Amino acid sequence: QIQLVQSGPEVKKPGASVMISCKASGYNFKSNAITWVRQAPGQGLEWMGWISTYSGNTNFLENLQGRVTMTTDTSTNTAYMELSNLISDDTAVYYCARETGGAMTYFDSWGQGTLVTVSS
């Protein structure tokens, strides 16, 4: 079955960077883009960006531009999301999800989430 397994929780100081991994299994990794969504404590869902696992093309939320990097390693079927210059507002659960693709895409499989806590 399709699975996305994320790396464990992180505690970071303001100004630091965090990298989260998302290992996919159960399907052809290069067939579906990976998207990243975050959720601050008690808040709603925020789409962060998207990476094509086929071409490496990316698209990010405008207010994260310059701080977020998304990459993939097709040899290990793993996607990575790095967020730099962390601030307290970046404290959230971060999810990776598989996009179905096509014009009317949706997110059909999700990782379990990774809690990132930013605190001095």
Place this chain on the structure above:
Amino acid sequence: DIQMTQSPSSLSASVGDRVTITCRASQSISRYLNWYQQKPGKAPKVLIYVASSLQSEVPSRFSGSGSGTDFTLTIRGLQPEDFATYYCQQTYSRPSTFGGGTKVEI
């Protein structure tokens, strides 16, 4: 960016009730609208895609309708496992945006 507004933000219901949640887009999004269910401490799970298509293995008591700017998620015969938060999402244009969520409580 397209704004998605859900209503109500929360509701109380009983097992067996019919529940309706609405989602309004700030501009027309055709049928590029998905619905997710999220339980505490868990990742979201897709219920409905392209406004009215039921995701595989999702019970038929869930249904979606709408197009353009106004959409509805209906749960017919609410079950105990349906108490959760529901989000709409538009994928008409990037950035994809979500509604603020509707918490369905007992």
